[in-house]
Amino acid sequence: MYLDKTSIVIVDDHSIVIEGLKSLLDGDPLDVLGHFTSGNEACDFIERERPDLVLLDINLPDVSGIDLCRKIKAMAPETKVLVLSNHNERNIIMQTLQNGANGYMLKNISKQGLLQGISAVMAGEIHFCNEIGGIISKPTKYELGDPPYLTKREKQILRMVADGETTQEIASRLNVSPLTIETHRRNLHHKFQVKNVAELIMVANKHQLL
Amino acid sequence: MYLDKTSIVIVDDHSIVIEGLKSLLDGDPLDVLGHFTSGNEACDFIERERPDLVLLDINLPDVSGIDLCRKIKAMAPETKVLVLSNHNERNIIMQTLQNGANGYMLKNISKQGLLQGISAVMAGEIHFCNEIGGIISKPTKYELGDPPYLTKREKQILRMVADGETTQEIASRLNVSPLTIETHRRNLHHKFQVKNVAELIMVANKHQLL
DNA sequence: ATAACAATACCCGACCAGAGGTATTTTCGA
DNA sequence: TCGAAAATACCTCTGGTCGGGTATTGTTAT
Numbered sequence: 001m002y003l004d005k006t007s008i009v010i011v012d013d014h015s016i017v018i019e020g021l022k023s024l025l026d027g028d029p030l031d032v033l034g035h036f037t038s039g040n041e042a043c044d045f046i047e048r049e050r051p052d053l054v055l056l057d058i059n060l061p062d063v064s065g066i067d068l069c070r071k072i073k074a075m076a077p078e079t080k081v082l083v084l085s086n087h088n089e090r091n092i093i094m095q096t097l098q099n100g101a102n103g104y105m106l107k108n109i110s111k112q113g114l115l116q117g118i119s120a121v122m123a124g125e126i127h128f129c130n131e132i133g134g135i136i137s138k139p140t141k142y143e144l145g146d147p148p149y150l151t152k153r154e155k156q157i158l159r160m161v162a163d164g165e166t167t168q169e170i171a172s173r174l175n176v177s178p179l180t181i182e183t184h185r186r187n188l189h190h191k192f193q194v195k196n197v198a199e200l201i202m203v204a205n206k207h208q209l210l
Numbered sequence: 211m212y213l214d215k216t217s218i219v220i221v222d223d224h225s226i227v228i229e230g231l232k233s234l235l236d237g238d239p240l241d242v243l244g245h246f247t248s249g250n251e252a253c254d255f256i257e258r259e260r261p262d263l264v265l266l267d268i269n270l271p272d273v274s275g276i277d278l279c280r281k282i283k284a285m286a287p288e289t290k291v292l293v294l295s296n297h298n299e300r301n302i303i304m305q306t307l308q309n310g311a312n313g314y315m316l317k318n319i320s321k322q323g324l325l326q327g328i329s330a331v332m333a334g335e336i337h338f339c340n341e342i343g344g345i346i347s348k349p350t351k352y353e354l355g356d357p358p359y360l361t362k363r364e365k366q367i368l369r370m371v372a373d374g375e376t377t378q379e380i381a382s383r384l385n386v387s388p389l390t391i392e393t394h395r396r397n398l399h400h401k402f403q404v405k406n407v408a409e410l411i412m413v414a415n416k417h418q419l420l
Numbered sequence: 421a422t423a424a425c426a427a428t429a430c431c432c433g434a435c436c437a438g439a440g441g442t443a444t445t446t447t448c449g450a
Numbered sequence: 451t452c453g454a455a456a457a458t459a460c461c462t463c464t465g466g467t468c469g470g471g472t473a474t475t476g477t478t479a480t
Contacts, residue, residue: 014318016294020230037318084226108224108247151456164409166436180458186438196438196466199374201411202420210412361426376466390428396468406436406467421480428475436467445458450451 006122009049010035011042011068012057012084017107021055021084024111030118039063047075053122056101058085058092066095073100080121084109089206090135095146103127147207148191155209157184162201162210216332219259220245221252221278222267222294227317231265231294234321240328249273257285263332266311268295268302276305283310290331294319299416300345313337357417358401365419367394372411372420 008030010021018035026032033051036042039060046054054072058065069081082103083096093104102121105113109129120127150158160170167185171178194200204210218240220231228245236242243261246252249270256264264282268275279291292313293306303314312331315323319339330337360368370380377395381388404410414420 014227014230015320016227016230016234016317016324017224018230019233019321020224020226020228023229023233024226107226110225111229114226153457161408162412164404164406164412166406168436176457177459179460182437183459184457186440189438194374196374196376196407198371198407198411201408201415202372202374205411205415363427378466386427387429389430392467393429394427396470399468405469423480424478426475426477429473431471433470434468436465438465439463441461443459445456447454447456449454 005029005031006053006118007031007033007049007051008053008055008118009033009042009046009051010055011037011039011060011065012055013037013060014057017057021114024114025118037061039065039068043068043071043075046072046079050076051079053080053082053118056081056083058083058087058096066092066099069096069101070099082117082121082127088131088135093132093135097126104132105129106131147209150188150191150209154184154188154191157181158188158200158204159210161185161188161197162204215239215241216263216328217241217243217259217261218263218265218328219243219252219256219261220265221247221249221270221275222265223247223270224267227267227294231324234324235328247271249275249278253278253281253285256282256289260286261289263290263292263328266291266293268293268297268306276302276309279306279311280309292327292331292337298341298345303342303345307336314342315339316341357419360398360401360419364394364398364401367391368398368410368414369420371395371398371407372414 006029008025010018010032012018012021015037018037022032022035033049034045036045040063056065056069060068065083065085069083072079072081080102081100082105083101084105084107086107087093088106096104103117103126105117106129109117113129117127117129157170160173165173167178167181171181188200189195192200192203194203201210216239218235220228220242222228222231225247228247232242232245243259244255246255249272266275266279270278275293275295279293282289282291290312291310292315293311294315294317296317297303298316306314313327313336315327316339319327323339327337327339367380370383375383377388377391381391398410399405402410402413404413411420
């Protein structure tokens with residue numbers, strides 16, 4: 001490995017995307033050390049090889065890319081993490097940044113955009129592609145904050161509500177009092193700050209909890 | 211162009227994916243004639259060049275890949291269309307087939323899977339990757355049929371319901387009787403075959419109507 | 421022009437959800 | 451082991467939803 005080359009690891013569950021990135025990147029000042037379709041394999045390799053940069057997808061089969069980002073930063077703080085994702089939701093972008101990502105770009109990026117992003121990140125900047133910059137700077141009233149923390153029981157009941165089950169039906173399926181389910185439902189409404197089921201299901205969907 | 215080579219056109223809005231496919235495919239018996247990130251450009255090229263095969267994404271910036279598939283088949287019936295998509299919803303797969311696609315594969319396909327698919331399609335078969343085969347063969351009760359036809363008013367009211375507005379609120383905002391809104395809501399339930407709001411919002415979301 | 425569909429409106433009864441409380445028992449991590 | 455959090459349960463009252471009808475007026479495409 002030459003000192004003047006930037007060593008790169010690619011993590012993406014689509015081998016087509018990995019091929020595309022390799023063919024776009026593996027050249028002059030860049031060196032693709034390895035590529036992985038699952039988070040855990042990638043984790044071991046990154047800990048050993050300490051690459052300069054990880055190109056990371058959010059949707060992985062085993063662990064969330066957001067968690068993997070935090071792990072990488074804990075193991076190898078000097079390794080830069082540039083997230084490449086299809087998600088343009090504000091809360092997902094924010095979560096990656098809070099977990100140490102050095103940049104976030106959408107996958108419909110051009111070759112130039114990608115190379116610019118990589119050099120920006122390697123120069124120590126936090127870098128976004130244009131669309132993402134716009135999303136971060138204008139938090140609209142329809143954008144989401146952090147998803148609320150839900151207990152196991154609440155998640156379970158949320159799913160049953162989403163399946164169209166009534167309070168009574170849920171209660172008898174879980175062998176508890178309907179009054180208990182009503183309490184859980186009220187707590188869900190408070191946590192999501194909504195006032196009825198329709199809104200509840202909408203925001204739970206936006207938070208990808210269903 | 212040699213007679214023994216299969217000429218291919220790639221249509222995908224992600225240049226990374228295009229690069230990946232090119233590097234995986236452009237070799238021995240295959241020849242990538244061209245690649246496009248928008249449907250209309252691709253359309254003109256395909257009409258002129260009559261490739262043997264089009265690798266087609268469903269999500270395009272200008273037209274739906276489903277519509278483009280029908281167009282291609284109308285212009286050049288001998289050209290095979292192999293859809294490469296991230297969607298695994300039954301109704302989307304079915305729509306592409308009804309519009310003439312010769313195969314459907316998920317983008318997390320391996321190189322071998324991709325080459326197998328291409329040769330199967332070129333041999334005249336209708337080909338699916340394994341996951342898709344499973345989805346087609348077992349239509350579960352959670353799978354979607356065709357989305358129901360909704361009138362303007364119904365779409366409008368559906369959106370207002372999804373925003374958490376009650377029947378009374380909707381009625382006064384639209385200056386009609388609450389009883390009218392109740393009728394519309396009941397019609398929505400019948401069209402979607404659901405029995406309450408929670409289910410309504412869920413299936414409307416699955417149909418991407420919200 | 422006429423049939424089909426959309427939008428409007430009404431009735432009734434049964435049931436469910438929502439908002440506000442309070443309180444007990446269980447579970448689980450520090 | 452002890453305290454916090456989770457899960458359970460109850461109360462009241464108001465309002466909303468849901469299911470089954472029927473019926474009148476517009477619209478619109480054939």
